[in-house]
Amino acid sequence: MSLDFTLSRRQHELREAIHSLGVSVVRPQSLAWDRAHRIPDDFLRNLVMIASSMGGGFAMTPGADPPAANATGAKKPSAANVTTAVAAEQMAWADGALLLSLPGPGLGGPPIRATGTPEQKARFFGMFADMSTELKWGAYALTEPGAGSDVAGIRTSCRKDGNHWVLNGRKCYITNGARASWNVVFATIDPSLGRAGHRAFVVEKGTPGFEVGKLEDKMGLRASETAELVLEDCRVPDENLVGGEDSYQSKEGFMTAMKTFDNTRPLVAAMAIGIGRAAYEYARDFVKDNYVLSRPVPRYAALAERLARISRDLEAARMLTWRAAWLADNEIANAKEASMAKAIAGKSAIRACIEAVEICGAEGSIAREHQLLEKWFRDIKVYDIFEGTGQIQRIVIAKRLMTNLRTF
Ligand SMILES: Cc1cc2nc3c(=O)[nH]c(=O)nc-3n(C[C@H](O)[C@H](O)[C@H](O)COP(=O)(O)OP(=O)(O)OC[C@H]3O[C@@H](n4cnc5c(N)ncnc54)[C@H](O)[C@@H]3O)c2cc1C
Structure with missing residues (x-):
């Protein structure tokens, strides 16, 4: 098993492209969308067009692109899940709701991809090939x-x-x-x-x-x-x-639901990390801008230490997330790792948002077009609820640990 955390050129480019889009177009509208309870279709349509001009999208479809066999029959590992995790973190950094609103099969895709018949795959995925006139989900x-x-x-x-x-x-x-x-x-x-x-x-x-x-x-x-x-x-x-x-023999129906989670939990973990990182970066810049002159008084040191802890926890969560996604790409069972990633990412990101608001004081709780910390604070909680709550992830992990005593 190789150990390599280097992102490919394509993954870097994708992350950079989403970052630029996030800074220039998404974040300035994020609060307005939140208040309107909707992202305008025109914006989503433009995004779909940009995505297809980039060669097939922002890779928001976990489990897509299954490993293809080469001439000798050997499978080349896919990178779809890791790429999706990288892209999802960056897009959630810009706006979490945007990611969930992207046209496409969404969370409905993985069960059909995992267990659908060839006819079903053609019928239900085929409709997303052209969304130039009508957006579909x-x-x-x-x-x-x-x-x-x-x-x-x-x-x-x-x-x-x-x-x-x-x-x-x-x-x-x-x-x-x-x-x-x-x-x-x-x-x-x-x-x-x-x-x-x-x-x-x-x-x-x-x-x-x-x-x-x-x-x-x-x-x-x-x-x-x-x-x-x-x-x-x-x-x-x-x-x-x-x-x-x-x-549908024995547990297969339930397994269809569970297979979905093995692919989507790392994706949800990555989204949580994106929001947690957004909050962390906001607080870091706030501390630099507002307290740097007080260095080295204890207050600055204490805040810097809190920031260090937030950053450390998000980084650790990201490593677990990428590993869970990498296992899925290599078709290695990842239920335990996917749950570990989801559990730690949700908690770390919630802590990041809470601490970021605390660090910024009252200013952290004020909503303004270019100040989204209070929005991220509201957005983040659900990442520890959907796709299985934190408690449920720990139950999944514990079951795997107790039934499979191999520790690594
Ligand atoms: C914004 C949003 C989007 C969603 N999108 C979808 C979607 O697209 N499709 C979909 O199907 N669902 C979706 N959900 C639902 C989501 O998956 C569920 O809310 C989630 O699984 C938790 O279920 P519940 O709300 O019924 O809480 P409950 O299951 O009632 O849990 C309540 C509390 O009890 C705890 N608990 C439950 N069982 C145990 C146990 N055995 N041991 C210890 N503690 C336990 C939980 O951890 C939690 O703290 C969405 C939810 C939200 C909020």
């Missing part, structure tokens, strides 16, 4: 009232009826769920079967019986759409059962 609908962390406890039901499935239930907190062209919806044939009863369906917009409920008014990431979805005798054709019926 995919979404991932697993959570429901009473079943967030307890994924195995979902109650949305699915019943076979001829060459259709009939779905009934309610999903909540679904990112881009209202505007999505399709949602990957998880349901159960029988709740008493637990994970073995789970099925995943692509439910297309406009399917009779599928309705959008309320749009949530959130504390942070307010420009990102979060929707409730209602399924009432919603008839979904057989061909939309992700992977087809044969793939």
